[in-house]
Amino acid sequence: MSIAAPEPKANMGQPVPRYDAVAKVTGMAKYAADMPLANPAYAYLVTSAIAKGRIDSFELTEARNIRGVIDIVTHENAEKLKDVKLFSEGGYMSTTVQPLKSADVAHDGQIIAVVLADTFEAGREAAHRVKVNYRPATPSTTFDSPGTTSGPAKGQASRFKEDPKVGDFAKAFDEAEVKITASYETPTQHHNPMELFATSCVWTGDNLTIYEPSQYVYGLKNGVAAQLGIDADKVRVINYYVGGAFGSKGSTTPRTAIMASLARRLNRPVKLVPTRDQGFTIATYRAETRHQIQIGANRDGKLVALRHEGAEVSSRPDAYVVGGTKTTTRLYACPNVDSLVSIVHADRNTPGFMRSPPEVPYLFALESAMDELAVKLNMDPIELRRVNDTMKEPIGGKPYTSRSLMACFDEGARAFGWSQRSAAPKSMTDGDWLVGYGCATTCYPTQMAPAAARVRLQRDGRVRVEIAGHEIGNGAYTVIGQAAAEKLGVPFENVSVHIGDSDLPPAPVAGGSNSTASTCSAVMMVCDQIRQRLFRALMPNESVIDKAKETVGMGQTPVAESANSGRPLDREKAFDALGVSVVEEYGEWKPEDAPKDSFRAMQQGQVRIVGGSAMSDKIAYAFGAEFVEVRIDKWTHEIRIPRLVGAFAAGHIMNPRTARSQLMGGLIWGMSSALLEATELDPRYGRYVNDNLADYLLPVNADVQDVEVIMLSEQDDHINPAGVKGLGELANVGTNAAVCNAIFHATGQRIRKLPVRLENLEV
Ligand code: MOS
Numbered sequence: 001m002s003i004a005a006p007e008p009k010a011n012m013g014q015p016v017p018r019y020d021a022v023a024k025v026t027g028m029a030k031y032a033a034d035m036p037l038a039n040p041a042y043a044y045l046v047t048s049a050i051a052k053g054r055i056d057s058f059e060l061t062e063a064r065n066i067r068g069v070i071d072i073v074t075h076e077n078a079e080k081l082k083d084v085k086l087f088s089e090g091g092y093m094s095t096t097v098q099p100l101k102s103a104d105v106a107h108d109g110q111i112i113a114v115v116l117a118d119t120f121e122a123g124r125e126a127a128h129r130v131k132v133n134y135r136p137a138t139p140s141t142t143f144d145s146p147g148t149t150s151g152p153a154k155g156q157a158s159r160f161k162e163d164p165k166v167g168d169f170a171k172a173f174d175e176a177e178v179k180i181t182a183s184y185e186t187p188t189q190h191h192n193p194m195e196l197f198a199t200s201c202v203w204t205g206d207n208l209t210i211y212e213p214s215q216y217v218y219g220l221k222n223g224v225a226a227q228l229g230i231d232a233d234k235v236r237v238i239n240y241y242v243g244g245a246f247g248s249k250g251s252t253t254p255r256t257a258i259m260a261s262l263a264r265r266l267n268r269p270v271k272l273v274p275t276r277d278q279g280f281t282i283a284t285y286r287a288e289t290r291h292q293i294q295i296g297a298n299r300d301g302k303l304v305a306l307r308h309e310g311a312e313v314s315s316r317p318d319a320y321v322v323g324g325t326k327t328t329t330r331l332y333a334c335p336n337v338d339s340l341v342s343i344v345h346a347d348r349n350t351p352g353f354m355r356s357p358p359e360v361p362y363l364f365a366l367e368s369a370m371d372e373l374a375v376k377l378n379m380d381p382i383e384l385r386r387v388n389d390t391m392k393e394p395i396g397g398k399p400y401t402s403r404s405l406m407a408c409f410d411e412g413a414r415a416f417g418w419s420q421r422s423a424a425p426k427s428m429t430d431g432d433w434l435v436g437y438g439c440a441t442t443c444y445p446t447q448m449a450p451a452a453a454r455v456r457l458q459r460d461g462r463v464r465v466e467i468a469g470h471e472i473g474n475g476a477y478t479v480i481g482q483a484a485a486e487k488l489g490v491p492f493e494n495v496s497v498h499i500g501d502s503d504l505p506p507a508p509v510a511g512g513s514n515s516t517a518s519t520c521s522a523v524m525m526v527c528d529q530i531r532q533r534l535f536r537a538l539m540p541n542e543s544v545i546d547k548a549k550e551t552v553g554m555g556q557t558p559v560a561e562s563a564n565s566g567r568p569l570d571r572e573k574a575f576d577a578l579g580v581s582v583v584e585e586y587g588e589w590k591p592e593d594a595p596k597d598s599f600r601a602m603q604q605g606q607v608r609i610v611g612g613s614a615m616s617d618k619i620a621y622a623f624g625a626e627f628v629e630v631r632i633d634k635w636t637h638e639i640r641i642p643r644l645v646g647a648f649a650a651g652h653i654m655n656p657r658t659a660r661s662q663l664m665g666g667l668i669w670g671m672s673s674a675l676l677e678a679t680e681l682d683p684r685y686g687r688y689v690n691d692n693l694a695d696y697l698l699p700v701n702a703d704v705q706d707v708e709v710i711m712l713s714e715q716d717d718h719i720n721p722a723g724v725k726g727l728g729e730l731a732n733v734g735t736n737a738a739v740c741n742a743i744f745h746a747t748g749q750r751i752r753k754l755p756v757r758l759e760n761l762e763v
């Protein structure tokens with residue numbers, strides 16, 4: 001097998017090529033803006049040039065005179081849409097700032113007008129000729145800006161945040177033999193998926209079809225229906241492919257209902273393709289954060305006290321918070337823990353999910369501090385993790401369902417050659433290069449959510465699977481197809497997979513790395529229903545259900561005995577016994593611990609996600625260990641990363657090829673986050689100044705050298721029927737710290753603020 005398709009180890013599926021590979025490399029894959037529309041009007045957004053204040057008036061004559069302009073819509077003539085709650089407050093929205101509702105401006109880059117035109121170019125031309133008279137106020141835009149307000153998260157947002165505490169931190173820290181107190185900062189970052197935030201809206205009578213890249217077609221359908229005040233059954237969202245999302249397409253942004261409203265008014269399809277820079281403010285981003293970590297330890301390295309205080313920037317109206325202390329306080333054994341997360345409300349657009357939202361900033365702080373502690377103890381950083389490894393999280397004493405952290409460190413260390421490292425900072429050089437080796441823990445919660453599927457099996461062995469999952473580049477088509485093929489005992493090529501359409505049975509948001517676990521568990525359950533019917537037809541006297549109960553885990557719908565025994569099924573005979581040519585089953589699956597209203601909520605586009613640290617009697621995480629070699633030119637301070645090694649364990653790996661790709665992408669993003677990525681804010685104006693792909697620094701091929709992904713074999717029977725721990729967000733978590741730890745080793749300089757740029761180095 002090739003490197004790209006690693007040989008499966010125990011408890012791994014086959015590395016089949018991507019289901020959508022040919023469609024993608026031949027350009028046949030249709031993204032939202034590729035969908036053909038009959039005579040569309042083109043929408044072009046006008047966005048605010050101030051971050052706070054009011055619009056006094058518009059001067060539109062010049063813009064209206066551009067040939068091809070149909071209309072210009074502002075708060076003065078737009079339909080007033082209904083207010084809908086924030087996604088994390090139990091609603092659908094990415095922000096509660098509803099543009100075109102009033103003359104108020106809440107953030108820079110807010111949508112303040114929409115030009116409708118017969119061509120994109122006319123719309124753009126007119127948009128640039130719209131004159132706006134503002135009454136600006138002084139915005140308060142980030143940490144330390146006078147006029148921001150700070151406080152704990154309130155209301156529903158607190159569901160996403162917890163301030164875990166156990167024991168007596170103050171006393172234990174006071175008495176500890178070795179202490180670390182350090183502060184860390186992470187910047188604003190934007191996802192910048194290749195595919196822009198396009199939306200097309202088409203009405204057919206009372207029915208609305210939306211073509212939009214979304215990580216959650218059921219959420220978008222219900223969110224837009226709520227804003228328009230129409231029945232959700234009238235709305236259909238289609239996106240067969242999503243050109244990258246990373247969290248930015250998980251919640252409903254205000255643009256969609258605006259486009260739907262305009263299409264209804266015009267009685268004509270409306271197509272919007274916003275610009276790259278508009279994407280920085282009409283969608284979400286990763287908020288800047290600050291942290292203080294205090295660790296007290298014994299001389300042998302055992303932690304006795306840990307405190308993690310975090311602060312995050314959000315918008316003025318919305319209490320969006322990621323609250324990663326729920327993870328950092330549970331990662332290592334420690335009897336005395338304290339934590340606190342607060343929100344700083346500023347005049348900004350509302351931030352949102354971005355790949356590993358809580359873990360990326362919060363583990364940067366913790367894993368940097370662990371390295372600082374190792375240095376202070378004169379201890380190998382891997383040994384420090386080993387001493388504090390635990391199978392029970394310290395806050396509630398709940399057992400990890402499985403935890404292969406130290407196995408990951410051991411395998412990763414071997415592959416990386418960690419034993420070649422000389423411990424003292426600045427002790428390894430190669431000519432003009434200062435060489436540093438660093439490592440860090442990575443982890444991500446194992447999450448699952450209710451999902452439904454419909455599966456059809458034909459007598460000839462062809463299979464059709466329907467589930468409103470999302471192909472965001474993650475390999476969803478492929479692993480869903482594999483789940484059905486394996487369960488039904490047919491070749492992968494026999495399976496046609498249908499996702500990305502809200503007319504299909506509901507799946508959860510493709511977020512929180514829950515997709516594979518949730519959709520594959522649902523599809524496997526429905527395939528078992530089919531097998532059960534076939535076995536009943538063949539063996540009407542055998543008690544299938546009774547035997548099934550023995551093999552049922554997680555309080556699931558009974559799975560046919562046949563399904564898990566691997567007993568071959570004579571499909572054609574079974575169909576003949578049934579006297580049919582097609583068997584079709586629909587089923588709704590929910591994880592253990594999912595609340596009673598799960599299936600109703602699922603139909604309404606509201607996720608009841610469970611797992612991670614929030615389960616009643618256990619805790620489930622995927623783990624990994626990341627290793628970085630950094631080289632710093634002692635004259636120019638140029639920073640190079642010749643090697644990245646990540647070793648990961650994430651339960652059943654559905655497909656080692658797509659999994660490796662996900663993990664590799666995560667490592668590369670992690671490196672990018674450490675060294676390059678920051679959205680630069682002009683605090684005077686609340687404006688993102690590098691809002692394009694030239695100035696927002698991203699790695700190019702020359703920045704990415706050897707990247708090695710190691711997948712460990714791990715079996716976990718306590719998470720979901722698929723045995724899957726999500727890994728989409730696993731690899732980019734620990735990298736920030738691993739890079740900074742390597743830089744410390746190379747230079748003796750501790751970097752506590754991201755990203756690290758050569759001008760920050762003092763060597
Ligand atoms: Mo991910 S940030 O949960 O889409």
